[in-house]
Every structure is written in structure tokens, then in C-alpha cells.
Amino acid sequence: MRRVTFDGHWLPYLLLFPQLLILVWFFFWPAGQALYQAFTLSSPFGGYAEWVGFENFVDMVTQPEYHKAIRVTVVFSLATTALSLGLGLLFALFADRVLRATDFYRTLLIWPYAVAPAIAGALWSFTLDPHSGVVAFALKQLFNWGWNPELSSFDAMVLVVFAAAWKQVAYNFVFFLAGLQSIPRAVIESAAMDGAGPLRRVRDIILPLLSPTTFFLVVLNIVYAFFDTFGIIHVTTGGGPGDATTILVYKVFQDGFIGLDLSASAAQSIILMIVVMGLTIFQFRFLERRVHYAD
């Protein structure tokens, strides 16, 4: 095979330039700023900054509130990922078997993804409002369950997990559906002829063949739960009650933008960046081994 190569260096760099510019401008520069801020103590109004070494990091990681935020983040991101992957897969399996009005169902299922996180949060907080929401009323009437995310940490966590997962289900659905459709019909049909029922076919044929999609979605969903759910939490619980739904990224916001302590906030975002990088590397090294890619 003939390889195409460039003669000089300038052309490839020129072609890469726009992309690199965007990366530098929107990622490396702000990240550099955050790094600088994390090692200094500065006034939010700008003006001066004093070099303090690791002091900001030490102040943050020794706080009990920070440890709580880590625990909350783990619970929240695992629950959100599990729920949104589970439901996405379930819907995709059903939608794949729909015979009539396929497009109609698919469009409806994809819809929530177009909703902005803050709007999703507002929708869910209206619906699940303990004072005037429909759900609170129904739960009280039917099960005598005093649903109250304003006071119960458990209810609040359920609320944010639902709102966060609901939005992501649509995204997962699209990928799962595409994954399902790329599985050769012949394999499934021959399994059916061998006497495998629908559940058996899902377990032994479909799930293993879907594993690349699932792996990809696990990585993306965890990143989503870590970062993009800020809007939902901000609108629904504000990190409360107490600090029951204050995930790490919400604490970054709270310290930086309510507390105006940009240095503490920057230190936390650096830690968060390292954690997510570590998590992704871990997933690629250990989880990916169990993924079966089709040739």
C-alpha cells in the first residue's frame, strides 16, 4: 500500500492550526489559569495574587465537607449511570422490536436529550415539589409516603438521580439502538431457531455483542454525571438538604461563585480534573479488557 506523506512540515501544521487554536484558547489557557489560581490566594476582583503553594489543596482535602462531597459524587454518578444505561437499553430493546410507527416512538424517546439541564431540573422540581407537586400528592394519597426532598436526603438524591438520568436515557437509547441494529440478524435468528427465548438471546447474544457500545456509554455517562449535571442540581436542590446532593462540581461552584473564593475553587477543580482523568484511564485499562470488538 502506498502511503501518502507530506514533504515539508508547514502544511500539516497549517491544517492543524485552527483546531489547535481552539484547543489552546478554550482548554489549555483556562486550565492554565485554573492551575495558577490553585497555587495562589487571590482577590476575586483581580489585582493581586499571593503564591501559597499547596495550601489551597490542603485546606480543601482536610475539610469533612469535601469528603462528604466525594461520597455523594460516587453514589450519585453510579446511580445515574446505572439508571440511565439500564433504561436506555431497555427502551432500545423494545424499540428495536416495534413493528409499527417506529419513527414516532424513536423520536419521542430521543426528545429529552434536547432539553437543557437547567430546564430538566425545573421540570422535575415542579413535578416533584413537596408542597404543590402532583407526585408528592399521589404518593401521600396512595402510599402515605411523605415525599419531601427538602428534608430527606434520600428523597433529594432520588430526585436529582431521576432528573439527571432522564435526560441521559435518550442519549444512551440512540447509541444502544444503533448498536442493536448493527448486530447481524442471522446470529439472532439462528439463536432463536436453536430454541433460545427472547431473554436468553439478550443475555447470551445481544449483551456481549453490545459491549463496545456499553463501555463507551459507561465512560461518557460517568463524565456526564460528574460535570454536566450541575444545572440540574442547581435548580432542584441547590446541593441540599444539608449537603446531601452537593457533588464535587457543585462544591466548586459554591466555593468559587457564592463564596467568591476562586483559589479554593480552582484547587478543587484541579483535583476533580485529575480524578476524572484517572477514572478514564482506569476504565480503559481494566474495563476495556472485557469488551469484545467485532473485527
Next chain:
Amino acid sequence: MKRNKFWVAGLLAAAVTFGATDASAEKIKINWWHAMSGGLGEGVDEIVKRFNESQDKYEVVATWKGRYRHLMTQTIAAIRADEQPHFFQNNETGVITLMLSGAIIPAEDLLAKNGVMLDKSEYLAPVVNTYTDPNGKLLAMPFNSSTPILYVNKDLHDAAGLGALPKTYQEMEEQIRKLQASDVTVPRGGKACGYAFYAGMWADMENPMAQQKQFYASKNNGVDGLGARLVFDNEDGWAFNHMTRLKRWLDEGLAEFGAESQTDWGSGALKDFQAGNCLFHIRSTASHARMESNKFNWTAAHLPYEAGTTPVNTTIGGAALYVLKGFSDEEYAGVTEFFKSLTSVEIQKYWHKKTGYVPITKQAYNELKSDGYYNEYPTKELAVIQLLRGGDTPHPAARVPRLGNFDNIHVAIESELRKVWANEQTVKQAFANAVRRGDEILRRFEKQNSRQAEATYPMLVE
């Protein structure tokens, strides 16, 4: 033909563009960023409209930027990008942050430079002392000021024949018990909820503490130095007893909790009260406009106090207007003109009637009184009376705490207390945690700001 049309269009466009620049060149634009929405926002727009129509040199443009904390964040970002407004509104919790920011021009300096002598004794003392620096200089132009009062569902109150409105927390409890023992029912069905509360620190802690002469932080509530610590956790203190009482009320069904909304100035407690389900609710006097939509008869009384004590003044909430650096003398002259109009008796009276925020000058208050306005709207006078209890020299504890990153301290206290309402910890644990977290926030603020403080206000640094 086509060519002609093209030329005509071009000429028209040019005419429009130049015409527009000519018109705007006549007036100097003054930008004001504020946090007033709903009925309050309408009031702001009306004040601005009146000012713009009263003269043809300046044009004030008021822009709503969300709640105070969002407004502050946006203003800081704008200052860093050199795109700040001429002045912006900030609430009573941000005083020390802005005092040490190096980004503002003290209002008193601005007025003096433009030949306006400010007589601070003309203003209500709790309003002025919130915004004066350690040298007694006014940092910002006081604008909207309020204080909490007790709102009462009059229909429920009358139906149970409870007599006079309660003055103390003890009377409140007694009346709630009587109401719940009666056969009076509420729209949601069953017995009334007594006290709907959201445990906003301002209404359930800072203001009642002020009128009971209880210090919130050391160093005269933080006014005298950056080294202040939180001191409200004393077990014989009012705050400790009151939170214990609220928890007991909650357990006995005398009170119901409804958290503050994340998106607007409402709260679950307000919803419950406005739905007609609750007898009492404590909230800012600036909620008058909001209460007018109640579908039941309501009234209000003074913020309750402890039986057997004599309350002193409460403190203010609300905001003042901070002038930012970076503009021309001519523009600042415009800001001064606007401030003059803002504190005129006419505008003060309008603003008070429209919103329920108190008139901030004594003259405006006296005129409203002699106009007979308070015979018609007696509940609007409650707040002014509360603020004037201390005369011109309020008790040092009855002064808005001046603490760094105060909003984050609020978050810490409110979230620790929320765990008390949810039975996750005791008041004692909550206060211990809140004070530890609050003091950590204060120490970080001290580190962050002591250098600026030494340069500008050395008396604040040890």
C-alpha cells in the same frame, strides 16, 4: 432599476445608522445592574423612567441580572473584563467584600466631588450604618431596605377567635395550639399548619438576635475587624434556644418547614402560607406586594420576641448601589444626579408604596405619616417602627454582621440546620459544625484580604 433600489436601500440604512448615533450621542448612558424582579422590577423601571423624562442629559439603563449572588458574580466578571456598569446593586451581606475590593468609589466621595453634601442623620440609622466604613464614610447609596415582620392569616386567626396578634414567640405557640385544637380546617384539608418557616438565617436568626441584643460574631459582629469569629453557638444563647424551639415545634406539628427556592425569592413555606394553610409566616416587609395576591384576609405584626424582654431595633436586609471605578467625570455627574433623584421624597414614597421596602429617609417617612398613608396601610409601618427602635444609636449587636464571604457562611449554617429538621443531628452538633465551617470561611477570607485591608483600613487587621 435593480441598481436604483440597491442605492436607495443603502442610503436608508446609512440614514438610520447615523440618525441613531446622533440621538444617542445627545444623552450620556449610565448603566445600572440590579436584582429586582417581578413587582420590584416594575418599580425600578418606573423610577428610571421618571428620571430619564425629568432631564435630557443622561439616560439611565437598568438591567436585571438575576438574584444578588448572580449579580455579584457577573459584576466581578465584568470588572475583570473591563466592561463593568457604572453602578450595581449589592445586598447587605457583601459590604466587606466590596469595601476591600478596590473596585468601588465610596458613594460619599462621589457625591462630595459633585458638590452634594450628604446628611447621614437624615437617613434611618440601621440603613446607614450597614454601609459605612470604619471611618464613618458611606460606601454605597442605600436603596432598597427591608426588615422581617410576622405575616398572619387573618381568616384563620379570626375563625379560631385568637384575639390580639401575638407579640412574642410564646404567644405564637399558644395561638397555634388553640387554632389546632379548634375545628377550623384549611384548604388542603385537616388542621392548619401553625408557623410556616424556611429557616432563612436573616428572618429566623440574624434579625431576632439583633433585637434581643445577641452578638452573631465577635468584634462587634465583625464590624471591628477581619479576625471575627462566630459566637452564636452559646448554649444559653438566644439562637440555640430558638432553634431548639423550632425543632420542638416541628416535632409537635406546630411548625412546618419549606425550603427556600433555588430560582426565585419564594420558598416552600411561602407557598404553604399563600395557599391559606398556615397561620404565621415570617418574611421581609418587601413581600407586601406578593401578599396582595393572597386569596384570604391577611395582616401583619412585629417580628416576635422573647416573652419578658424588651426588643431593640432589628436590622436591614436589602441592598445599596455601589459605584464602580473606570468612568469619566461627566458620567459620574450623571450617577450623582440619579442618586439625588432616587433619595428624593417623591421617589422614596413611590418605592415604598409600590414594594413595601421602607422609606430610607426620615423626611419621607414623616410625610407618609402625615399624609395618613399608614392609617390605610398600617402593616407597612411595622418595619419602620422596628428599625427606629434604637433611634440614631442602635445597639452594637443590632447591626448587620459584617463578615467575609457571608453568603457562604449562610449556606454552611442553613445546611447544618437542615440536618436538624431532618432528624440527622442535634442543634448542638449543627451549631458546632456551622461555627467550625463558618470560621474556616472567615479565616480564608482574612488571608485573602488582609493585605488590602492593611493598605486601606489598617484598623481592621490585628
